[in-house]
Amino acid sequence: MREVLYDQQWAETAPNLELYYMYRGVKKKDGLRYDITVIPPLMLGQEFTKTKGHGHAGAYGEIYIVLGGQALYLLQKYANEKIEDVYVVKAKKGDIVVIPPYYGHVTINPSKKETLKEANWVSVSCQNIYNSFIEKQGACYYFAGKGWIKNKKYDKVPKLRFEQPLKKWQPKLLKRLSP
Template identity: 60%
Template sequence: MEIRKKPEIRFLNDMKRVVYDQEWLKKTANFEIYYMYRGIKTKGELRYDITEIKTKMLGKEFPKTKGHEHLKTFQEVYKVLKGKAIFLFQKYRNKTIEDVYAVRAKIGAIVIVPPYYGHITINASKEELKIANWISKKCKNSYNLFEKRQGACYYYTRSGWIKNKNYKKVPKLRFKKSLKKMPKNLDFLAPH
């Protein structure tokens, strides 16, 4: 699919508050990390987006999205179109991380963001990552927690997973499998 929309570009300067390697950040010039093409198509209350995450490392850390939480109970469905992704999900309630898990996903894999989980997407390979998502047009995102705590509760680095010390208590990271097929009915993405 050829994308004819102009992307919203996320630069390193936009990500300063969520990068693990702050020493590297001080010495590095601004560059493009990922592109977001929003509203490529719509279906009723839903919007279809594509995100392309480049391969340039963020110091010791693999390239990633900034991370956000959905306001209210909105869910989201992702499909990997190119490359290999790791989706990290964290449930933050009562000033603590109640749950955290990751999903490794290859081309064709489907991943659902459950209600009340913040999430980031990590490009875990040496090729550009391209993912598509369906989400409600009414969904609003909050980046506050990720900016306040300098990212998600785990960072994925060349040395593996590292706990983010800006969170008081972080459960052990567990892994779940992706889905093989897109749900036939996406009505659950547009709560009434």
């Protein structure tokens, strides 16, 4: 994780912390895998706790459901090795976030007090790719105590926009998405 953090000075001397817990393959159904991720409320230097960030090999999407706490999902789309689109979805318990195909994404726990618990459904054939996040020291924006910070390792980055999670059809979707 050190290689994707904003605060590299902190990362150099930081203890080896367990930043999040992933439970993969809790359930498998119809070619899909149900995972659970738990992200405690920590600060990584100036930055809020997050996942490493990854994209998918191929045209795979992913569906996330916030089980507890709150989350910021940063999604970024590459085109010709440049970021073509980037946006954030702020979600809370019960909200659903769809990661479209060809978008890399990072999950952030923006709380200093509350643990984030999320679940996701993804194809069992989907392979995660971490290289683009490692090569650029993280996503194109970081979320720190002072707000959003543009990652200077990216040449050009679109202005960050904000989208809403899925709420319409929520009760039906949640029932269908629960294992």
